[in-house]
Amino acid sequence: MLNEENYITFACPKCGNSVEYLEDYAGTAQPCPYCGEDIVVANAGGTEGHSLPLPLSTPRLILRRLTPGDLADILEILTDPEVYRYEEGGPLDEAEGKLWLETAVKQKLSDSEGKLSLGIAQQNSDKLIGILGFRYSDRDRRQADFAIQINRSYRSQGFGSEAAVAFLIFCLRDIGLHRVTARCDCSNVASVRLLTKVGMRKEAEYRKDRFVDGEWVNSYRFAMLEEDIPRP
Numbered sequence: 001m002l003n004e005e006n007y008i009t010f011a012c013p014k015c016g017n018s019v020e021y022l023e024d025y026a027g028t029a030q031p032c033p034y035c036g037e038d039i040v041v042a043n044a045g046g047t048e049g050h051s052l053p054l055p056l057s058t059p060r061l062i063l064r065r066l067t068p069g070d071l072a073d074i075l076e077i078l079t080d081p082e083v084y085r086y087e088e089g090g091p092l093d094e095a096e097g098k099l100w101l102e103t104a105v106k107q108k109l110s111d112s113e114g115k116l117s118l119g120i121a122q123q124n125s126d127k128l129i130g131i132l133g134f135r136y137s138d139r140d141r142r143q144a145d146f147a148i149q150i151n152r153s154y155r156s157q158g159f160g161s162e163a164a165v166a167f168l169i170f171c172l173r174d175i176g177l178h179r180v181t182a183r184c185d186c187s188n189v190a191s192v193r194l195l196t197k198v199g200m201r202k203e204a205e206y207r208k209d210r211f212v213d214g215e216w217v218n219s220y221r222f223a224m225l226e227e228d229i230p231r232p
């Protein structure tokens with residue numbers, strides 16, 4: 001319901017309390033002021049808010065919240081130096097990986113960190129073969145920077161692109177982000193191909209903007225806008 005001050009009023013899908021948001025927040029993920037859970041604000045004129053529509057399903061994968069039981073699979077990914085080949089930091093040791101997971105399990109979009117991390121699990125086995133997520137990149141939390149890692153034993157089978165497409169639709173359609181970006185090392189061929197294949201637009205090349213393994217390297221910035229997602 002939209003009242004005369006352009007507020008949308010609806011019942012929180014988590015705690016049932018009546019909540020109000022400015023119309024500007026229609027269709028975006030916001031914290032419920034009563035229970036603090038992440039919810040999606042009703043559309044203008046609507047009366048129903050939603051929980052974040054997770055998990056996400058694709059033909060072969062489930063993208064879901066991480067749980068403490070994912071530790072062994074997470075460590076396979078985060079302790080692998082190859083995953084960090086084009087990054088400034090990493091790999092993590094076992095204690096750092098455990099701490100990373102403990103933090104990721106508790107993430108809420110309304111936290112000061114403003115991060116969401118999901119596990120990429122196989123439909124048929126629930127084996128966690130990758131991680132993907134975003135971090136808000138603007139003050140209004142309408143833009144985010146996303147990244148993806150796939151366990152090296154499961155690469156080049158289309159899992160990365162399959163997961164990334166579902167995640168971009170979730171970001172830009174389901175939780176109302178305006179723009180999603182991704183940065184990648186110009187020599188990271190797999191990442192450049194994945195970001196291109198999923199329909200992100202290469203917007204910029206930064207010269208020698210990161211210091212990796214003793215040298216300055218170039219990065220690309222890719223982006224996708226909400227209007228680039230085909231309407232259902």
Ligand SMILES: CC(C)(COP(=O)(O)OP(=O)(O)OC[C@H]1O[C@@H](n2cnc3c(N)ncnc32)[C@H](O)[C@@H]1OP(=O)(O)O)[C@@H](O)C(=O)NCCC(=O)NCCS
Nearest residue numbers: 083148149150155156157158159160161189190191193194
């Ligand atoms: C980038 C990454 C996520 C790709 O995952 P993936 O599951 O192998 O991706 P896909 O199988 O969907 O492949 C996507 C495209 O990359 C290509 N590709 C995958 N690995 C490649 C490689 N080592 N060399 C060249 N191309 C490669 C695929 O052929 C495909 O392109 P195509 O369909 O045009 O042939 C994975 O390599 C990875 O985790 N890398 C380390 C972390 C990283 O760099 N993340 C990117 C940060 S945004």
